Amino acid sequence: MATIYQVSELAGVSLSTVSRVLNENDYVSKKTKQKVLDAMEQLGYKPNSIARSLASNCTNSVGILVSELDGAFFGEMMSAIEAQLRAAGKHVIITPGHSEENKEKSGLEFLISRNCDAIIAHVEAVSDEYLVKLNKGKTPIYLISRYVDQMKENCISLDNVMGGYLATKHLLEQGHKQINYIAGPLFKPDAYNRLEGHKKALKEYGIAFDEQSLFVGDFKETGGYKGLQHFFNINKEFTAVVCANDEMASGVMKCAREHKLDLPKDLAIIGFDNVHFTNYLYPTLTTVDNPVEKMGIMAANLVLKQVYKQNRANIEHIFTPNLLIRDSTTRLTRS
Structure with missing residues (x-):
C-alpha cells in the first residue's frame, strides 16, 4: 500500500506540500498540485484521515466535554456545536465530566490524548487556575457557559x-x-x-x-x-x-x-x-x-476561526439573557 512519504518522493515535493494538497490548501500552485495528484494516481494512493493527520499535524477533530450527556440543555449544546463543526468538515469526540473535579480532569486529559485540535469544555468543578495552566499546553481549551478572565478570548458565556x-x-x-x-x-x-x-x-x-x-x-x-x-x-x-x-x-x-x-x-x-x-x-x-444553541454555534465558530484559520466574523463572547413571560407568573392579587 502506497504511503504519503512515497507520494512526496515521487512528486519531488515536501511532506508539507503533499499535506496542503490533501487539505485543499489554496497556497499550492496548480503545477505543483498536479504533480502531487499524478504521483498519487501512479502509486494508487488513497488519502485517509490518519495520513492527513500525520502530514499536517491536524486531526480535524474537536473534543467536547459536557457535564452530562442527558437532559435538554446539554443536548441542545452538543447538537449545535457538532452541526457547526461538521458543516466545516470537522468531527467531534464527546465525553462527560459529571461536574466532579477528578472526572472533569480525566475527561480533559482523555481528549488531549486523542490528539484533538481543540477542546470545547463545559466544566464546573475544576479551578480557573487549572484551566489557565491547561490552556498553555499543546491543545487550546475553549470554555462555554463559563468566564475566566485570563482566558476571556477563549470563553463563550452568559451574564x-x-x-x-x-x-x-x-x-x-x-x-x-x-x-x-x-x-x-x-x-x-x-x-x-x-x-x-x-x-x-x-x-x-x-x-x-x-x-x-x-x-x-x-x-x-x-x-x-x-x-x-x-x-x-x-x-x-x-x-x-x-x-x-x-x-x-x-x-x-x-x-x-x-x-x-x-x-x-x-x-x-x-x-x-x-x-x-x-x-x-x-x-x-x-x-x-x-441561548445555549447560539452559544454552541459561537463556540464552534471561535474554534474554526482561531484553530483552523477559517473566516468567522463577529465572535460574541458574552451573551445577554432575555426574560420570556408566559403563563406561570401573574400579578399578585392577595396581600
Whole structure:
C-alpha cells in the first residue's frame, strides 16, 4: 500500500506540500498540485484521515466535554456545536465530566490524548487556575457557559447575574415580596451567579434576603420538587418561587399540584434556560432565555476561526439573557 512519504518522493515535493494538497490548501500552485495528484494516481494512493493527520499535524477533530450527556440543555449544546463543526468538515469526540473535579480532569486529559485540535469544555468543578495552566499546553481549551478572565478570548458565556436579576425583578414588578429561591449547586459558577442576581433584585426593592427562603437543589426535577416540599415543611410563607433552571421549575409544578395549588393564582413560578419543554408545561413556564444553541454555534465558530484559520466574523463572547413571560407568573392579587 502506497504511503504519503512515497507520494512526496515521487512528486519531488515536501511532506508539507503533499499535506496542503490533501487539505485543499489554496497556497499550492496548480503545477505543483498536479504533480502531487499524478504521483498519487501512479502509486494508487488513497488519502485517509490518519495520513492527513500525520502530514499536517491536524486531526480535524474537536473534543467536547459536557457535564452530562442527558437532559435538554446539554443536548441542545452538543447538537449545535457538532452541526457547526461538521458543516466545516470537522468531527467531534464527546465525553462527560459529571461536574466532579477528578472526572472533569480525566475527561480533559482523555481528549488531549486523542490528539484533538481543540477542546470545547463545559466544566464546573475544576479551578480557573487549572484551566489557565491547561490552556498553555499543546491543545487550546475553549470554555462555554463559563468566564475566566485570563482566558476571556477563549470563553463563550452568559451574564448569569443579569439572568437571575431579571427573573426576580419580574416577580417584584408583579407585586410579589415573599419570593423563595431554589438554587443549583452553589459550587457551580452559573448557579452562584444566578443567586447573586436574585439578591441584587431584592436589594433594589428594599427587601432583605432571608436564608430560610433559599433551598439548594441539584439542577434536576427532583431538586425542585424537594425544594418546594422543604418550604412547605418549614411553614415558610411565600407567593412565588424562582428556580435556577427549568428542570427544577417543572419539579416545583409537580409538587405544587400535589398540594392542590392553583397555578399561577396560588403560586407564581419562574425558571431559567428556556429549554424546549417549557412551552409545553401547564401553565407554560415563564423563564429566562439561555441561548445555549447560539452559544454552541459561537463556540464552534471561535474554534474554526482561531484553530483552523477559517473566516468567522463577529465572535460574541458574552451573551445577554432575555426574560420570556408566559403563563406561570401573574400579578399578585392577595396581600
